[in-house]
Amino acid sequence: MVKLGKTDIQVSEIIQGTWVMGKDYWGGAEDKESIEAIQSALEHGIRTFDTAYIYGKGHAEELLGAALHGVRDTCTVITKLWKTDMAKERVQQGLEEAMRRLQTDYIDVFFIHYPSETVPIEETMTELMRLKGEGKIGAIGVSNFSLRQMEEAMQFGDIDVIQPCYSLLWRFIDRDILPFVIRNKIAVIPYSPLGQGILTGSMKPGHTFREGDSRQNTPLFAPENFERALAVTERVKEVARKYDKTPAQTAVRWVMQCEGMTAPIVGARKRSQVEDNAGAIGWELAKEDREYLDAYSREFAYSLPMYKTLFDKTIEKE
DSSP states (O other): OEEOTTSSOEEOSSEEEOGGGGSSSBSOOOHHHHHHHHHHHHHTTOOEEEOOTTTTTTHHHHHHHHHTTTTGGGSEEEEEEOGGGOSHHHHHHHHHHHHHHHTOSOEEEEEEOSOOSSSOHHHHHHHHHHHHHTTSEEEEEEESOOHHHHHHHTTSSOOOEEEOBOBTTBOGGGTTHHHHHHHTTOEEOOBOTTGGGGGGTOOOTTOOOOTTBGGGGSGGGSHHHHHHHHHHHHHHHHHHHHHTOOHHHHHHHHHHTSTTOOOOEEEOSSHHHHHHHHTTSSOOOOHHHHHHHHHHHHHHHTTSOOEEETTEEEEOOO
16 A cells, blocks of 8 residues: 555555446456456555546446445545536535435545636635545646646645546656646556556557447547557567566556656456466566657557647647
8 A cells, every 4th residue: 555645644655446336438348357457456455546427427436335345444436527517516415426326425536527617626626625625635636637727726725635547658647747746746547567568568550449449439449559569568578578577567557667657557357367467566676678668659659749648639729
């Protein structure tokens, strides 16, 4: 377990993600396998779970709540407020609905999932601070916020933690956000440390997706990026062999050892994937290997245009 920034909350060294369990983005998942994956995480000492309403419109939250029945108080639960609940009159209701689905009366870490284009951040943050004061929320976080958006939110309350995308293939926060949060002792729990699966080493040129898998439309899988991303994965495989680890374990370990990172969120569809993820704990990459991967990572990641998000190929102006 590691401390979450300046808070008293403890999180696992790696955090179990549940997006795939929502069934509506990654090509589906079986509930039975999802529950087994959560049980496997507990068996491996992973006691922090990240979920959100939008992961299946509450399905992942409901599944996680059921799976943690009887052990919830030994776990750290993270969920998120969706855009439709960010207005002042909706924030508390959004939180209470999440608590009902998760079968709990408090949320350890509650995130604003995405900045709203219509609701002033003052409304949302003021309500979250009130709920934090009442003990219904342990910590407040923002996900997918720019530095400017984060600084605006901080005018109206505490930002204890951020949840950005970060991996050997996606490093946009290096430019301004990461130095800012390091200076301000704000925790970082990055998502997609495996680059949407590319860094597992299981994909090849011409990779095909199962029906319903939306990754095929994202920036990293665009023809101009995918094979170059696979070249980075080959370097990860090379380093992994030195440690007798899998590429996934090595890619996650690299993120874990980056300055400013608190604990990465790693998703899993089934028990075997959790077991692989857990293999990122308990060892370290040597300095020369971290730097070797860093160099190849920068060559690729810093060449990417400023995509809107990991899921949107729209290119924004610098």
